Amino acid sequence: MNKVNLTASVLLMGAFTACQPATKKETEKKAEEKPFPAFDLANLDTTVAPCTDFFQYTTGGFNANNPIPESESRWGQFNILMEANNKKLKGIFEEFSGKADLPKGSTEQLVGDLYYSGMDTAHIEKLGLTNLQPTLDKINAIASLDDYFALAAEMELHGIQIPFGLYVSPDQMNSTMNVLYAAQSGTSLPDRDYYLKDDSMSVAIQDAYKVYVAKMFELAGDDAEASKAKAEAVYNLEYKLAENQMSRVERRNPANTYNKMAFSELVASAPGINWDVYTKGLGVKSDTIIVGQPDFYKYLSTWFGEVSLEDLKAYTRFKTLSSYADQLPAAYEQAQFDFYGKMLSGTEQMKPRWKRTLGNMGGLGEQIGHLFVDQYFPAESKEKVAQMVEDLRAAYRDRINTLSWMSEETKVKALEKLDGFSYKIGYPNKWEDLSSLEISRDNYLQNIMNIAEYRSHENYEKLGKEVDKDEWHMGAHIVNAYYNPLNNEIVFPAGILQPPFYNPNADDAINYGGIGGVIGHEFTHGFDDQGSKYDVNGNLNNWWTEEDKANFDVLVKQVIDQYSAYEPLEGVHVNGALTVGENIADFGGITLAYYAYQKSREGKPALEPIDGYTDEQRVFLGWAQVWQSSQKDAAMRNQIMTNPHSPAPCRVNGPISNMTEFEKAYNCEGDETFMRPDSAKIVIW
Numbered sequence: 001m002n003k004v005n006l007t008a009s010v011l012l013m014g015a016f017t018a019c020q021p022a023t024k025k026e027t028e029k030k031a032e033e034k035p036f037p038a039f040d041l042a043n044l045d046t047t048v049a050p051c052t053d054f055f056q057y058t059t060g061g062f063n064a065n066n067p068i069p070e071s072e073s074r075w076g077q078f079n080i081l082m083e084a085n086n087k088k089l090k091g092i093f094e095e096f097s098g099k100a101d102l103p104k105g106s107t108e109q110l111v112g113d114l115y116y117s118g119m120d121t122a123h124i125e126k127l128g129l130t131n132l133q134p135t136l137d138k139i140n141a142i143a144s145l146d147d148y149f150a151l152a153a154e155m156e157l158h159g160i161q162i163p164f165g166l167y168v169s170p171d172q173m174n175s176t177m178n179v180l181y182a183a184q185s186g187t188s189l190p191d192r193d194y195y196l197k198d199d200s201m202s203v204a205i206q207d208a209y210k211v212y213v214a215k216m217f218e219l220a221g222d223d224a225e226a227s228k229a230k231a232e233a234v235y236n237l238e239y240k241l242a243e244n245q246m247s248r249v250e251r252r253n254p255a256n257t258y259n260k261m262a263f264s265e266l267v268a269s270a271p272g273i274n275w276d277v278y279t280k281g282l283g284v285k286s287d288t289i290i291v292g293q294p295d296f297y298k299y300l301s302t303w304f305g306e307v308s309l310e311d312l313k314a315y316t317r318f319k320t321l322s323s324y325a326d327q328l329p330a331a332y333e334q335a336q337f338d339f340y341g342k343m344l345s346g347t348e349q350m351k352p353r354w355k356r357t358l359g360n361m362g363g364l365g366e367q368i369g370h371l372f373v374d375q376y377f378p379a380e381s382k383e384k385v386a387q388m389v390e391d392l393r394a395a396y397r398d399r400i401n402t403l404s405w406m407s408e409e410t411k412v413k414a415l416e417k418l419d420g421f422s423y424k425i426g427y428p429n430k431w432e433d434l435s436s437l438e439i440s441r442d443n444y445l446q447n448i449m450n451i452a453e454y455r456s457h458e459n460y461e462k463l464g465k466e467v468d469k470d471e472w473h474m475g476a477h478i479v480n481a482y483y484n485p486l487n488n489e490i491v492f493p494a495g496i497l498q499p500p501f502y503n504p505n506a507d508d509a510i511n512y513g514g515i516g517g518v519i520g521h522e523f524t525h526g527f528d529d530q531g532s533k534y535d536v537n538g539n540l541n542n543w544w545t546e547e548d549k550a551n552f553d554v555l556v557k558q559v560i561d562q563y564s565a566y567e568p569l570e571g572v573h574v575n576g577a578l579t580v581g582e583n584i585a586d587f588g589g590i591t592l593a594y595y596a597y598q599k600s601r602e603g604k605p606a607l608e609p610i611d612g613y614t615d616e617q618r619v620f621l622g623w624a625q626v627w628q629s630s631q632k633d634a635a636m637r638n639q640i641m642t643n644p645h646s647p648a649p650c651r652v653n654g655p656i657s658n659m660t661e662f663e664k665a666y667n668c669e670g671d672e673t674f675m676r677p678d679s680a681k682i683v684i685w
């Protein structure tokens with residue numbers, strides 16, 4: 001369910017058992033591995049001064065030594081760690097997929113058999129379109145819009161895209177209760193701007209997209225001419241949806257997307273949708289609903305009134321084929337890769353089959369994470385990171401107390417929110433029971449459909465019930481972290497609690513700059529331009545005085561302006577308004593890491609430099625190290641248009657160029673510096 005949990009902010013680009021100690025096997029494996037260096041000097045580019053361009057200084061050598069593999073569009077420390085986790089997962093998958101007699105419904109059976117089915121390419125070729133045929137037949141038989149809406153519900157349950165969608169999530173004004181939301185949808189390019197822009201690159205992408213759509217029709221049996229005509233019709237329908245969608249920048253603001261109304265009001269505003277048939281098909285009933293984009297729904301009603309049944313059938317057929325391209329014979333997967341991988345991301349080659357299969361197993365994320373931590377998560381990491389979370393919280397408390405732009409009145413509220421943050425580290429306290437989910441060894445596509453349907457029902461069944469605050473929204477094996485404003489909580493899966501983020505063999509300064517910076521980043525999401533609108537209980541509820549809010553808004557505007565000036569590709573600027581929340585979190589991340597480290601050194605004797613770097617300098621090396629990466633131009637363009645995270649160079653130089661703490665640590669002087677002049681330095685948290 002990609003529409004669930006829209007509000008959580010992730011770091012990148014996002015139990016029935018108690019602690020499981022590392023097994024002996026793992027201890028032996030570790031002994032064989034080379035220890036990860038605290039900071040590898042070979043990653044530096046010493047032809048550039050740290051004060052001129054700290055990103056290039058800390059990453060130039062890394063990028064020269066670590067070219068982007070052909071099967072990737074971006075390559076960096078995140079990827080290398082994910083790659084290491086994936087190799088461990090491969091071992092787990094191979095072990096369990098090799099056993100055909102695991103207890104039905106057990107975590108091992110579900111994961112092992114799903115993997116087996118995904119790797120059995122000969123069988124997938126043999127099945128062809130067999131599994132989708134009943135759906136394709138129903139699409140062919142559509143004789144009225146009512147037929148369509150009945151089928152649309154079925155498609156929604158199976159994870160096939162339709163132009164709109166309902167989902168259940170906590171009420172942003174009353175975050176202990178689950179309520180029904182309606183969201184815009186219906187387009188397959190990554191953002192509305194991909195349809196609306198008319199520069200030469202955008203037009204080339206639009207043309208390539210039409211070729212991809214036509215290819216899907218051809219593969220499913222249409223002749224070339226009919227396929228081309230249908231692709232044109234599909235594109236035109238999506239274009240109209242895109243024109244009426246709310247932009248990403250507008251969607252960041254909950255004031256725009258939180259539109260609570262009686263369900264009858266939504267029905268009255270969009271009478272062209274047969275809500276009765278559709279909601280009955282989903283098995284959902286609610287008197288109220290929060291509509292994300294009311295204008296889109298009004299337009300959608302017109303869209304359905306104008307579309308011909310033939311075009312609607314073509315659109316629906318394409319979405320069905322496209323949603324399941326990864327589970328269909330190789331030709332479908334190749335067509336999808338040629339567009340999304342090559343054209344949109346600049347990737348030259350497909351990843352190997354096992355990685356593609358792993359990439360399609362996200363519906364079993366919690367189960368995969370469970371098997372991962374059972375074997376690979378040392379319990380002692382959890383305690384050390386918990387201590388760092390408290391250190392960062394203490395540093396944040398000090399910082400809030402010293403802020404000159406915030407009144408005492410608002411500080412009391414900010415500290416109340418800070419003290420109310422909860423955190424989760426490693427993996428869930430209880431694992432979910434999926435024993436009723438049907439996964440077989442011989443039907444990959446049906447397995448993925450079953451998971452989608454299971455997850456849809458699971459989501460709809462939460463309607464009107466209390467929110468389960470113990471729930472995780474990320475697998476424990478994932479290299480990422482998130483802040484969930486509705487729970488006022490920060491979450492760090494086991495996957496990220498490893499080098500270079502957290503390195504048991506590194507000096508504290510490096511770890512404070514690494515995982516400390518990540519923890520500070522997630523804390524700061526609770527105080528970024530949107531997160532700060534939620535109170536200690538996770539509700540949209542203003543706790544700011546008018547004057548303090550006005551002061552904060554001035555600082556936010558300065559951050560927007562700073563990043564909007566960055567131009568990572570010629571003519572392509574960072575979208576300061578889209579990325580401002582993440583940028584504020586990065587400012588907080590490295591600032592808090594620095595001060596938490598200082599606090600940890602209070603009353604202790606000064607440390608000798610390591611590799612010629614003082615411990616203060618090494619905090620910044622630790623931060624820069626986690627962003628060591630490069631990416632293809634196409635991927636950069638895609639990121640800038642769709643991703644709330646700034647490109648890696650901006651994540652290092654952006655915050656640091658405002659920090660006198662960095663300036664002092666590295667003795668930055670003279671004209672050739674990336675540091676902003678004192679009069680322009682932005683200090684928020």
Ligand SMILES: [Zn+2]
Pocket residue numbers: 009010011012521525582585
């Ligand atoms: Zn973030």
